[in-house]
Amino acid sequence: MRTETSRKLLGEILLEKRVITAEALQEALDLQKQTGERLGRVLVDLGYVSEHVLVEALAGQLGIRYVHLDGLALDPELVRSVPEKLIRRHKAVPLRRDGSRLRVAMSDPLNVTAVDDLRLVSGCEIDPVLALESELDLVIRKHLGFPDLEETAGVFDDVEVVRSEVVSLNPGEPMDDEAPVVRVVNSMIMQAIRDGASDMHVEHLEEQVRIRCRVDGLLRDLTVLPPKFRYPLVSRLKIMARLDIAEKRVPQDGRFQVRYRGREIDFRVSTMPTVFGEKVVIRILDKTRMINRVDKLGFSAANRQRLTGILRHPYGMVLITGPTGSGKTTTLYAILSELNSPALNVITIEDPVEYILPGVNQIPINPRAGLTFSRGLRSILRQDPDIIMVGEIRDAETAEIAVRAATTGHLVFSTLHTNNAVGALSRLVDIGIEPFLVASSVLGVVAQRLVRVICPRCRESYHPAPGGLERYFAGQGPDETVTLHRGMGCTHCGRTGYRGRTTIGEVLPLSAVLRQMVCARAGEGELESQAVREGFILMKDDGLEKVRRGITTVSEIMRVAYVD
Numbered sequence: 001m002r003t004e005t006s007r008k009l010l011g012e013i014l015l016e017k018r019v020i021t022a023e024a025l026q027e028a029l030d031l032q033k034q035t036g037e038r039l040g041r042v043l044v045d046l047g048y049v050s051e052h053v054l055v056e057a058l059a060g061q062l063g064i065r066y067v068h069l070d071g072l073a074l075d076p077e078l079v080r081s082v083p084e085k086l087i088r089r090h091k092a093v094p095l096r097r098d099g100s101r102l103r104v105a106m107s108d109p110l111n112v113t114a115v116d117d118l119r120l121v122s123g124c125e126i127d128p129v130l131a132l133e134s135e136l137d138l139v140i141r142k143h144l145g146f147p148d149l150e151e152t153a154g155v156f157d158d159v160e161v162v163r164s165e166v167v168s169l170n171p172g173e174p175m176d177d178e179a180p181v182v183r184v185v186n187s188m189i190m191q192a193i194r195d196g197a198s199d200m201h202v203e204h205l206e207e208q209v210r211i212r213c214r215v216d217g218l219l220r221d222l223t224v225l226p227p228k229f230r231y232p233l234v235s236r237l238k239i240m241a242r243l244d245i246a247e248k249r250v251p252q253d254g255r256f257q258v259r260y261r262g263r264e265i266d267f268r269v270s271t272m273p274t275v276f277g278e279k280v281v282i283r284i285l286d287k288t289r290m291i292n293r294v295d296k297l298g299f300s301a302a303n304r305q306r307l308t309g310i311l312r313h314p315y316g317m318v319l320i321t322g323p324t325g326s327g328k329t330t331t332l333y334a335i336l337s338e339l340n341s342p343a344l345n346v347i348t349i350e351d352p353v354e355y356i357l358p359g360v361n362q363i364p365i366n367p368r369a370g371l372t373f374s375r376g377l378r379s380i381l382r383q384d385p386d387i388i389m390v391g392e393i394r395d396a397e398t399a400e401i402a403v404r405a406a407t408t409g410h411l412v413f414s415t416l417h418t419n420n421a422v423g424a425l426s427r428l429v430d431i432g433i434e435p436f437l438v439a440s441s442v443l444g445v446v447a448q449r450l451v452r453v454i455c456p457r458c459r460e461s462y463h464p465a466p467g468g469l470e471r472y473f474a475g476q477g478p479d480e481t482v483t484l485h486r487g488m489g490c491t492h493c494g495r496t497g498y499r500g501r502t503t504i505g506e507v508l509p510l511s512a513v514l515r516q517m518v519c520a521r522a523g524e525g526e527l528e529s530q531a532v533r534e535g536f537i538l539m540k541d542d543g544l545e546k547v548r549r550g551i552t553t554v555s556e557i558m559r560v561a562y563v564d
Contacts, residue, residue: 011029052132064130067095069105078095088140091140100125101124102122104118105130105136106128115128185233188223196500198284199284200281202281203279204274204276208227210224211223217450220494241254241267248278250273251273253269256269267285291334292337293337297331298503299505299507302537306444306509316411316412319424320447321417321420327449329391329415346361347387350365352364374395374397377390377398389412390412392415400432402414403428416428422445422508424442424445426524438518442510444507447505449539450502450503451546451559451561452501453502453551453552454487454551457493463484484554487499487553506542514530
């Protein structure tokens, strides 16, 4: 029997529960019009609501029972009594049979076609219940494993490779879209997208082909394939990326695009010859997951306020520092998205262009054609720019031109590879920029790392051991009462205890005193001490504050920010 709550729209329910804001709902509705996805899926993809909270709201809206599959014992024979194709296609797992009725966990209980299909094959009346899509995926993989390569035709219909010409495994032959290798590649791509992976690795070992995905910054196994897929798999990926399948001796780079559930996702492909075959690494660039607002990056309130103050200046240089994979490009894109307006000419030069920013002129460097960062930056200065973003300062020439642009009325953003914010100032001097130019051009420096967030589903509190390393790192005495948090591991987080990532960092605005010290060639230690006196927060301390708030763990802070 339907309740009053069930007749309300999903967005209304989430607004009433204050799970999302009206602005977030409107953004999701606008994106839904473009992709055709269900509103709930769009909200999850945008990061405004967790899958767990969404399913609870859907259960209330539909008046359908919601079940947790995590830790639930299922009858393998009952699961296998339903054809694998139907289970995978409809995300439907049979839970219990009571006479002529079959209870089935589904991600979309209102899918009439799925209910009819299940009724026909089982001969039972279907009682659908609601379950998390991620839990259903794990249950399916646990009980059915990787799909039988000869029996999966039509299972992956929602993955479509976007290309302008027919591709083939062998030159002159059309590609059979039902070939097993095609279905395997589609399966890999779909699972990587669902897991929120940033990269996918295809590695050739002596007796097998290992597929791994990088999720939340760390690699995890996706599946293992027999050696017979060694060459067809790589050939298929190279064809999709328009690479030379006959050339196996040198590295190659390419890209392709996939349309999945109404949204287009870019894939950058890099091949490298190894002892047992070509290793393929694929970077996954999902535009819908791009952060386009500074307040969604994860900076603390104090650091966000300092960054906002830096961005108010009309000209000067802002540097983002950190190692590869620390989120520097994401931060730059979020800043440019907020600063961009029809009244400004915003130009970027990148290697390569990862995401398209509407209204921004983006230039990919092309060293073979002679378009380097330094040469491109010179040309940009003749394009009447207001804001310039240089993907990376790699040499003295690029640094010199960027500094000159910052001191002649342009707002310049770029990245450096340094361990901390203060180190960026020393790095510019080491590159060959005069200290007085560094002091007069640099507005501020942002240093950052990405740490994994504790899974909200399996989060628990605990007291660290009296003599443990966690207490020492956090600066807590052995007798102090300290309560920390950690994830125990569940299906929602892939048994890792973490789900998603956030930023820890340090934001260093250059005060008048710091500028004088830079001119006087003060050391990093002196600069950092003065900055701390002015309220500067070290990255380690910013991370420990997130530990105290139960956002992440001490081990994560030690992993990414502990340098002593």
